[in-house]
Amino acid sequence: MFPFCFEWAWDMSHMVFMGGLWYALSIIGAGLTFAIVKSIMDMKSHDEKDHGHH
Amino acid sequence: MNETPLIPAGVKRCSKWQFSLWMGAVTAVLIWGIYAMFLIWYKGLNQTNMNDAYGFALWIWADLAVIALGGGAFFSGFLTYIIGKDDLKNIINFAVIIGFICYSSALLILAIDIGQPLRGWFIFWHANVHSMLTEVAFCLSCYFAVLTIEFIPLILENPRLAKKPFLHHLSHNMHGVMAVFAATGVFLSFFHQGSLGGVAGVLYGRPFAYREHVFIWPWTFFLFTWSAAACGPCFTILVTWMTEKITRKKLVKQEVIWLFAKISGWMIITYITAKTIDTLYWALVTAPSKGFTLMDFYSSPTYNIGLLFIEIVLCGFVPGLILITRRGRENSFFLMSAVILAVIGVSLNRWVMVLQVMAVPLFSFNDWYTYMPSWQEVATTVLPVAYGLIVISLAYRYLPVFPQEQELNPID
Amino acid sequence: MKEKNDYEHSKRYGMVIDLDKCTGCGSCMIGCYTENNVPFKADETNKLDSINWIQVYKLTNGKPYPETEISYLPMPCMQCDGEGKLGHSPCVSVCPAVATDYDYSTGIVSQIYTRCFGCRYCMAACPYHARKFNWWDPVWPADMEKYLSPDVSPRMRGVVEKCSFCFHRYQLARNKAYYENRQTEELGEDEYQTACAEACPTGAITFGDLNNKSHAVYQLKNSPNAFRLLERLETNPKVYYLSSKKWVRRQGDNYLANEEPGLIKKIDKQHH
Numbered sequence: 001m002f003p004f005c006f007e008w009a010w011d012m013s014h015m016v017f018m019g020g021l022w023y024a025l026s027i028i029g030a031g032l033t034f035a036i037v038k039s040i041m042d043m044k045s046h047d048e049k050d051h052g053h054h
Numbered sequence: 055m056n057e058t059p060l061i062p063a064g065v066k067r068c069s070k071w072q073f074s075l076w077m078g079a080v081t082a083v084l085i086w087g088i089y090a091m092f093l094i095w096y097k098g099l100n101q102t103n104m105n106d107a108y109g110f111a112l113w114i115w116a117d118l119a120v121i122a123l124g125g126g127a128f129f130s131g132f133l134t135y136i137i138g139k140d141d142l143k144n145i146i147n148f149a150v151i152i153g154f155i156c157y158s159s160a161l162l163i164l165a166i167d168i169g170q171p172l173r174g175w176f177i178f179w180h181a182n183v184h185s186m187l188t189e190v191a192f193c194l195s196c197y198f199a200v201l202t203i204e205f206i207p208l209i210l211e212n213p214r215l216a217k218k219p220f221l222h223h224l225s226h227n228m229h230g231v232m233a234v235f236a237a238t239g240v241f242l243s244f245f246h247q248g249s250l251g252g253v254a255g256v257l258y259g260r261p262f263a264y265r266e267h268v269f270i271w272p273w274t275f276f277l278f279t280w281s282a283a284a285c286g287p288c289f290t291i292l293v294t295w296m297t298e299k300i301t302r303k304k305l306v307k308q309e310v311i312w313l314f315a316k317i318s319g320w321m322i323i324t325y326i327t328a329k330t331i332d333t334l335y336w337a338l339v340t341a342p343s344k345g346f347t348l349m350d351f352y353s354s355p356t357y358n359i360g361l362l363f364i365e366i367v368l369c370g371f372v373p374g375l376i377l378i379t380r381r382g383r384e385n386s387f388f389l390m391s392a393v394i395l396a397v398i399g400v401s402l403n404r405w406v407m408v409l410q411v412m413a414v415p416l417f418s419f420n421d422w423y424t425y426m427p428s429w430q431e432v433a434t435t436v437l438p439v440a441y442g443l444i445v446i447s448l449a450y451r452y453l454p455v456f457p458q459e460q461e462l463n464p465i466d
Numbered sequence: 467m468k469e470k471n472d473y474e475h476s477k478r479y480g481m482v483i484d485l486d487k488c489t490g491c492g493s494c495m496i497g498c499y500t501e502n503n504v505p506f507k508a509d510e511t512n513k514l515d516s517i518n519w520i521q522v523y524k525l526t527n528g529k530p531y532p533e534t535e536i537s538y539l540p541m542p543c544m545q546c547d548g549e550g551k552l553g554h555s556p557c558v559s560v561c562p563a564v565a566t567d568y569d570y571s572t573g574i575v576s577q578i579y580t581r582c583f584g585c586r587y588c589m590a591a592c593p594y595h596a597r598k599f600n601w602w603d604p605v606w607p608a609d610m611e612k613y614l615s616p617d618v619s620p621r622m623r624g625v626v627e628k629c630s631f632c633f634h635r636y637q638l639a640r641n642k643a644y645y646e647n648r649q650t651e652e653l654g655e656d657e658y659q660t661a662c663a664e665a666c667p668t669g670a671i672t673f674g675d676l677n678n679k680s681h682a683v684y685q686l687k688n689s690p691n692a693f694r695l696l697e698r699l700e701t702n703p704k705v706y707y708l709s710s711k712k713w714v715r716r717q718g719d720n721y722l723a724n725e726e727p728g729l730i731k732k733i734d735k736q737h738h
């Protein structure tokens with residue numbers, strides 16, 4: 001799974017397979033991070049608006 | 055001060071005691087399954103009736119079957135977010151829940167199935183990228199993560215959770231990027247559904263399973279993806295129908311069901327045509343080149359040629375033809391029969407591709423291998439069903455699963 | 467594991483088993499049990515869940531008395547070279563955790579017990595049923611543990627095991643050659659022999675390097691009576707059989723009614 005596992009090789013099969021895997025994982029990761037960060041920001045701006053009202 | 059109710063507004067749910075009674079009954083079955091599971095983990099796989107000839111048996115079938123049936127989730131995601139069939143938004147929540155249940159069950163069964171459960175992570179860490187099973191393990195886990203992500207926003211819509219500002223925003227933002235997740239899910243599903251087909255298809259030592267290659271994959275790779283996309287929606291329709299019967303309410307407009315059924319019908323017809331071609335090529339070219347006739351594979355009382363007829367004609371062409379004709383799918387009896395046949399068909403296909411592969415003798419001095427699952431195997435296979443019922447019951451009670459429920463069942 | 471030796475010059479250990487000589491006595495199985503610490507149960511009646519690295523099968527021509535003929539066939543792991551490219555053995559290519567591997571310098575298919583997590587995919591892939599699963603914890607009768615071989619690690623519950631062509635003997639032979647300042651790659655034929663070959667009282671099992679012209683197996687495998695099991699699946703086994711009986715040769719593989727074993731194109735990379 002990682003280049004430091006001893007059965008790893010920089011051959012075509014590993015690059016295609018692991019490339020696909022890490023690609024999918026990064027998209028999932030990026031999507032999740034985006035949603036979480038944006039929610040925190042939304043919440044903050046919401047709070048500020050609430051303060052403005054008072 | 056009044057607490058926000060747990061049950062979504064505008065819908066009616068059964069009383070607490072009725073719900074508890076139902077949950078109690080299902081939990082009893084669940085506990086039976088969990089008991090068997092721990093027995094197997096503690097004592098080992100000698101608790102099963104598998105043997106050296108039947109290394110793959112009931113569990114692997116259950117795995118393949120639930121994954122095929124859970125295919126409704128990725129395919130509805132594909133149709134809704136990528137093709138833009140907006141109507142399906144009304145059933146996709148439920149499809150995702152069913153998918154979530156199916157995939158978590160599959161992972162659980164795999165964890166029970168391996169001889170050294172504590173070494174399960176070797177499949178990731180020491181991955182052999184040439185093995186179909188490695189591909190399955192990776193895509194399955196990634197896709198399960200995707201399904202969880204698709205399920206979370208729905209959970210966050212529970213009225214009490216939605217009160218929390220962060221969760222409310224999170225749900226909203228996750229919805230916002232759902233198309234990305236859905237697309238990733240489709241990508242992953244294509245590969246793991248396919249690799250599950252490849253699991254049997256690459257076994258060149260097993261002429262019953264072996265299919266020659268297109269690209270770098272055996273044919274079964276594509277057939278499995280295709281059949282999951284074709285029959286998964288049927289399972290979603292079936293479970294929706296059962297939920298409607300149990301709750302005595304219409305939950306999804308019939309037009310949505312018909313649309314889903316129609317697409318599924320065309321998928322089934324094209325799939326079963328491809329499957330027929332595959333079967334012919336295998337029976338006429340591949341098998342004879344290894345010294346087998348078609349009937350050699352169907353010479354046991356259990357595994358006779360009738361199975362092939364049931365799988366391809368009765369549970370393939372018949373439901374496909376019903377679903378693609380308007381008169382067929384709009385008649386509720388025919389619709390439900392077709393849906394049930396398709397579900398049986400795909401499950402039978404998975405059964406044959408696992409169990410029959412093991413049963414066929416390869417030497418003339420060997421006989422057909424037989425196998426009967428032990429009660430522990432049965433209990434752990436029933437376990438996901440009980441678990442699924444619990445998840446669906448909870449989701450239906452506390453989450454706005456069906457967007458059209460309010461409109462279809464106004465309460466005054 | 468990555469290096470791929472030149473096919474002609476690397477060693478390919480294999481076996482030739484003369485079925486005309488085999489009496490079905492089972493000494494090879496016993497020899498193997500003791501040599502490789504193969505576990506057994508108190509009740510071994512169910513052959514489908516007992517472990518053996520070599521198993522003797524009984525074949526009959528199916529004719530009534532007095533024409534009945536019987537032949538015994540010992541079947542170890544065939545150490546398949548595999549379809550297409552060398553090393554693509556049925557079982558090796560499917561193992562998700564690289565727990566079974568093809569050794570390019572000897573042609574022997576290894577099994578790494580501590581790496582195997584018991585998914586049994588390799589068992590589904592092997593057409594010879596050469597792979598056995600440890601359904602139980604291995605238990606030896608009292609005191610017998612003291613007689614276990616220190617050269618072979620016993621296996622744990624939940625993993626697959628199979629014949630290794632007594633690979634530890636190969637390692638010991640190489641060690642010996644090294645201490646004696648000899649070339650470790652050039653072992654004499656008798657320096658590395660499997661336990662089953664030595665145990666067979668009729669000398670039915672011959673073991674050696676199939677690529678080495680001076681080894682007996684090199685000639686034997688080219689006999690007109692030689693055949694391999696399920697050759698048509700293209701598994702490329704390295705275990706050959708000899709039998710003067712045509713019906714035995716026919717039972718070694720699958721043929722359509724109109725096919726004759728000898729006439730089917732031999733899919734054997736060896737004869738290129």
Ligand code: SF4
Pocket residue numbers: 259542543544545546555556557558575591592593594595596597628701
């Ligand atoms: S006989 Fe079976 S276990 Fe041995 S190398 Fe061939 S496929 Fe693998």
Ligand code: SF4
Pocket residue numbers: 560561562563564565566581582583584585586587588589625626
């Ligand atoms: S049982 Fe072990 S050796 Fe066989 S495929 Fe699975 S991990 Fe590999």
